[in-house]
Structure formats: structure tokens, C-alpha cells
């Protein structure tokens with residue numbers, strides 16, 4: 523099929539200099555390839571996060587190495603490590619300070635589910651309080667896994683989203699994520715009571 527750029531009246535050379543696309547696609551392309559992470563690294567997973575940005579793994583190959591510690595400049599929250607209840611309001615505040623559109627990667631077993639720290643003091647999965655887009659399993663996950671998570675997130679960003687970004691306002695409540703789940707502590711208390719009532723095994727000598 524003849525290209526409209528080769529039609530009579532169209533200046534020669536225009537075909538190599540004009541690109542037709544949709545505004546939504548341009549916005550998604552720019553968003554996906556210029557992720558600025560906000561590292562919320564609280565424990566050992568943070569070391570793997572640092573390694574991911576260093577020369578050996580070189581996250582900058584994928585345009586996501588510009589880590590900033592000012593949430594207003596960031597659009598990708600990476601929670602790397604366990605989050606305790608006391609830290610949760612800080613995490614939520616940082617998330618709210620990040621401008622939309624923004625995304626969240628939960629890195630490691632602790633951030634995804636509390637990991638081995640099954641106690642009342644540790645958040646049993648940050649997705650109870652933040653909208654997590656990608657989960658990275660492992661204890662700790664390797665840097666390659668985090669890179670894969672970034673690539674998956676980029677595909678996801680490219681496949682959705684609009685130029686105006688109106689859909690992002692639907693992701694969280696206007697007043698932000700829920701501050702605290704009152705049944706969180708109750709759940710652990712109930713379980714501990716059950717554990718106390720459970721008969722214990724004593725080996726016979």
C-alpha cells in the first residue's frame with residue numbers, strides 16, 4: 523500500500539521525519555522509560571536494591587536508575603524490606619507525597635507478606651496499605667528479579683493509561699490509603715491465644 527507520505531504534494535523526505543501516533547501512547551512510552559524510584563529500603567533487601575543500581579547490574583539500562591529521596595520527584599515506590607507498624611505512617615505519607623501517576627513494587631518476602639516476621643509489630647504485606655503493582659518474591663530477591671519487575675511494570679504502563687491520567691485517581695481513595703486495620707492486632711491476639719491452648723508435645727525419655 524502506498525504511504526500517504528509519498529502522495530503527490532507531500533514534500534520529499536517528510537516520511538522519514540514525521541511519526542504518527544496517539545497521545546496516550548506517547549504518554550505511556552515516556553512514563554515507562556523514565557521511572558524515578560523512591561527507595562524505601564528498610565532491611566537486607568535494600569542491599570540488593572543498591573546492587574541493582576550499581577555497575578554490575580546497571581538498572582540505568584532500563585531508564586529507572588534515578589533514585590531520589592524526595593517523594594515529589596519520584597513515581598516508583600520500591601518497598602525493600604520489612605515494614606513495622608511504627609514505620610507505616612511514614613511510608614503512607616511518602617506515598618501520598620508522590621505525584622500521580624505512580625506505581626509501587628513490593629520487593630522481597632518481608633514487604634510482600636511479612637516474611638518470617640509473623641508478629642504483630644510487622645506489617646504482613648504492604649499491599650494492605652498501598653496499591654502494589656508488582657510483587658518480587660524471594661529472601662532476598664536477586665537484582666535480576668528486580669530488573670524483571672521493572673520490565674514487567676514498564677510493559678504494564680505501556681499497555682494502559684491515558685494522556686490525562688484520569689484513571690490513576692481511581693487507584694486510591696481521595697483521602698489516601700486506609701491508615702490502619704483495627705483487626706490487625708486482634709488477629710494476632712486471637713491466634714496467640716489459640717497457640718497457648720494448643721497441647722504441646724513433650725518427648726518421652
Ligand code: SF4
Nearest residue numbers: 566567630632661662
Ligand atoms: S525478604 Fe529476606 S532479605 Fe528481604 S528484608 Fe526480609 S529477611 Fe531481609
